[in-house]
Structures are given as C-alpha cells and as structure tokens.
Amino acid sequence: MKVFAGNSNRLLAEAICNYLNLPLGKATVRRFADQEIFVEIGENVRGEDVFIIQSTSFPTNDHLMELLIMIDAVRRSSARRITAVLPYFGYARQDRKPGPRTPISAKLVSNLITEAGADRVLTLDLHAGQIQGFFDIPTDNLYAIPILARDVKENYDLKNVMVVSPDVGGVVRARALAKRLDCLLAIVDKRRDRPGESEVMNVIGDVKGKDCLLIDDIVDSGGTLCNAAEALLKNGATSVTAYITHGVLSGGAVARVTSSMLKELVITDSIQPTTAVQSAHNIRVISTAGLLGEAISRTSQEESVSSLFD
Numbered sequence: 001m002k003v004f005a006g007n008s009n010r011l012l013a014e015a016i017c018n019y020l021n022l023p024l025g026k027a028t029v030r031r032f033a034d035q036e037i038f039v040e041i042g043e044n045v046r047g048e049d050v051f052i053i054q055s056t057s058f059p060t061n062d063h064l065m066e067l068l069i070m071i072d073a074v075r076r077s078s079a080r081r082i083t084a085v086l087p088y089f090g091y092a093r094q095d096r097k098p099g100p101r102t103p104i105s106a107k108l109v110s111n112l113i114t115e116a117g118a119d120r121v122l123t124l125d126l127h128a129g130q131i132q133g134f135f136d137i138p139t140d141n142l143y144a145i146p147i148l149a150r151d152v153k154e155n156y157d158l159k160n161v162m163v164v165s166p167d168v169g170g171v172v173r174a175r176a177l178a179k180r181l182d183c184l185l186a187i188v189d190k191r192r193d194r195p196g197e198s199e200v201m202n203v204i205g206d207v208k209g210k211d212c213l214l215i216d217d218i219v220d221s222g223g224t225l226c227n228a229a230e231a232l233l234k235n236g237a238t239s240v241t242a243y244i245t246h247g248v249l250s251g252g253a254v255a256r257v258t259s260s261m262l263k264e265l266v267i268t269d270s271i272q273p274t275t276a277v278q279s280a281h282n283i284r285v286i287s288t289a290g291l292l293g294e295a296i297s298r299t300s301q302e303e304s305v306s307s308l309f310d
C-alpha cells in the first residue's frame, strides 16, 4: 500500500500517513511556464494498492487537474488499484440542473475521476449522498458526525443543547447528530433568492434559552451560517456554535465569521486551513486524519468501512 498527495492538503495527508505509520509517497507536482501541471511519481508503484489524497478545494480547478494527472501517472506506472481520496469533493453542490440549459458538474467531475483511472473513491460528507451514484466504481462516503459529536460531548453540557439545521436541506444531517447526542432538533427555514446570497425566514422549534449547535456540510461565504445564528439569537437562543465539516470560507467569509455573534465555528481539516482561519479567534479546526486513515487502512485490508459508524 502506498499513499501519495497532491498540493491541496499536505498537512492532512501527512497526518493520515502518521496514523497509518507509513511515509508519504514521493511525488512532485510542478508547473510548466504556461502553468500546465506536470507530475512525477518518485518511487515504484507497480502492483501496489495506491491512495491519492487530494481535496478539490480552492483553487478548485487546479487541484482537480492535479488529482486527474496524478491518477494518470500512477495508472501508467502499473499500480494494482488506485483509490482517489477526496476529503472535500468540490463541485458537489452542482448535483442537479437548477434550471434549463445548465450542467450537472458533479457528474462531469465524477466521470473525469473515473476516466483518469481511479478504481475506487473515498470521500467525506458529500453535499448530497446520491452523488455516490454518479460513480460507477465503488465509492465510500464517510461521515464526520462521530468526530463532531465527540467534540460536542467534550465541550458542551448536553442538557441545554439544541441541534439546529441551518436549512431544510440539512435536516437529515442535523437529525443524525441530534440522535447521537440525544438532543432536541430545530430548523431554520432559509430562502435563497440568488446564488451566493441567503436570507433567513423562520426558526422552527423553541430555541429560547438553548445553546444552539448549527450543523452543516459546507461553510462557503458564511452567509447561511451568520444569518441562521442571527435568527436563533433573535429567537432567544443563549448561544450559537456551528459545527461544519468543510470550511470552504471564500472571500470575506473569515471576517464575516469573526465579526458575527457566533460563539465558535468548528470545522474539520478536510480543506487545509488558511493562516486567516488559523488566527481567527472563534474558529477551531478538528482533524479527520484518524477517520480517513482508518478508512484507508480498512479499504486496503478489505475490511468493513461502514462499521466505523456503528
């Protein structure tokens, strides 16, 4: 078994290798003068079970192309099996046609990864579970919920906690966390008029006097999150903390979060935190290295991955 990584999330890849007690495979990803990507695998992979770790996070297209080219390089070097490990799967939000004459880019990206030569995919908290079906190769979608729930238990008095979904689409995820914590559930009914903008309408559930925990898969502009936090506090919540798997945090999102009423935003390292994220007073990053490392190990040993979530 060998593990390689592109440039998107070296820190996580190293932490995963640490968990696996393996060195990170030697690979160089370089640029030609015109920015074409060139990859060189620096060690023999013939007959190996190869895992390539790469989040297709910002700059999304560059990181996606790096992943595709790495898969191609490893395939042409006669690896026995290639698993593309995407802690964050970019383009997942484009999983259906929002209107006429629009693409389903999540499907296109799935096709590209398969065509490049991946035999399996391992990912985390897909924006929509059904994206698994976009791949005709085995695809494991891991859940961050056990890691998030452990952190909540270590930091909160569960008696006063209410789990909140920031929109109707996220209710299944929020319900899963509420069930694990044995807590009540509330929902923020969000309406979005234009892409990239969000507007809070109603809070469904009595959040008065509660420590609210917002749970979501992605924080991008931070609009959904900050608006939901404001609505909860207006409805009498004592405090609002957010647990979100993928800290996309584009543009001015970090500033938006630091100047918001949020007590804390807890994200995972599925996307490598920027220095702005690392120095934000109310953003904390928890690691998925153990979860991803264990899933990689089980995949390699042909053991159950789903039992990680029993």
Ligand code: R5P
Pocket: 166, 167, 169, 170, 196, 198, 216, 217, 218, 219, 220, 221, 222, 223, 224, 225
């Ligand atoms: C939407 O369905 C997702 O689950 C997130 O709520 C959304 O992507 C967050 O985006 P933003 O932070 O830009 O509001």
